[in-house]
Amino acid sequence: MQERSRKKVIIIGGGAAGFFCAANLDEEKFEVLILEQNSDVLQKVKISGGGRCNVSHACFDPQELVGFYPRGNKELRSVFSRFQPGDMMEWLQNKNVELKIEEDNRIFPMSNSSSSIINCFINEIQNKKFEVKTQQSVQKIIFENEQFLIKTKTNEFKADFLVFTSGSAPKSLKILEELNFKIIPPVPSLFTFNIKDEALKDLMGTSFLNAEVSIPALKMEESGPMLITHWGLSGPAILKISAWKALELAKLKYQFEICVNFLGIDEETAENVFKNFKENNPKKAIGTSKIFEITTRFWHRVLWLSKINLDKNISQISKVEVQNLIQNLCGRTMKVTGKSTYKDEFVTAGGVYLKEINFKTMESKKHKNFYLAGEVLNIDAVTGGFNFQACWSEAWIIAESLNQKF
Structure with a gap:
């Protein structure tokens, strides 16, 4: 031609x-x-x-x-x-x-x-x-x-x-x-959440294999890998929820509460896992106990948030302390105060x-x-x-x- x-x-x-x-x-x-x-x-x-x-x-x-x-x-x-x-x-x-x-x-x-x-x-x-x-x-x-x-x-x-x-x-x-x-x-669609919370402070790079994140105000929940960054939370679980609720979160001006389950299992299951470990390892110190699939640094942070001494014997942990611990692991509420652009997308x-x-x-x-x-x-x-x-x-x-x- x-x-x-x-x-x-x-x-x-x-x-x-x-x-x-x-x-x-x-x-x-x-x-x-x-x-x-x-x-x-x-x-x-x-x-x-x-x-x-x-x-x-x-x-x-x-x-x-x-x-x-x-x-x-x-x-x-x-x-x-x-x-x-x-x-x-x-x-x-x-x-x-x-x-x-x-x-x-x-x-x-x-x-x-x-x-x-x-x-x-x-x-x-x-x-x-x-x-x-x-x-x-x-x-x-x-x-x-x-x-x-x-x-x-x-x-x-x-x-x-x-x-x-x-x-x-x-x-x-x-x-x-x-x-x-x-x-x-x-x-913006894919973006990460800016959060200042004691559970995340100085723990940049800590990851969770299958976290669950919900936004109660929007009745929305997502699960997947999650990562603590220097500004808050990122990873697929966060990015997915930001995409599905992009329009609604823009209307909220990126000011809202999220509930984070770091373990990805319900509170009852987490409590049973803790009880089983306690029965099998009664003399172990709580700080050195590897009960859940999380890093030692994050485990120590959650114990601190739950006001539990790291050296305390696991058999001496009270019911109230266990409840606080499980709450911080499976249902911690945090305030999102803004967003950051996800670097790759x-x-x-x-x-x-x-x-x-x-x-x-x-x-x-x-x-x-x-x-x-x-x-x-x-x-x-x-x-x-x-x-x-x-x-x-x-x-x-x-x-x-x-x-x-x-």
């Missing part, structure tokens, strides 16, 4: 969705230009998973997969039925990127480096002779003569098809609002109203030949590679839809 007969596609946003869409477009049918406002492309891919890039999650049933998305689960069902984590794994492996599934089902490149994914995408774009322009901050999009005119601070570009994958930055959403898209105001709830998108093609219902994918949509997920998978699947559908047009 001759160069001049190719249609022009402009992709606004050089992130995960933008690059993956371009990587799947037919270079014989399309001339493609990616516009990125920053000096670097694929920035989130680079830092994801602590620099290892959590590509996706080993969940291969679309019905089960959508359960990890607080917003967009209904719409993504059809999307994942066409392109799901197994398809993404196959796509990368066909490009000679070896992958591994870790114990928690997160998928990473075998190299443990995000550069494996970044280099794969960039090579694919270069092989197709597609163009990437950085430091191109889009200011305005105009429809004229059945084409799109894209104005940046320094240039103007024309396109037959426009793919909008620029994330949920306020500037991007403002451009879409000017095009009459309905926007759900974005609020910056995700927002909010974006383009989903009823304005045709999820068979990811095309806008309002504007012909205008496609959207990624965080610009009101779709988000819990941590674990799910947000990237939504980007890959949506971007793949856009590319498929465009490839089939000619």
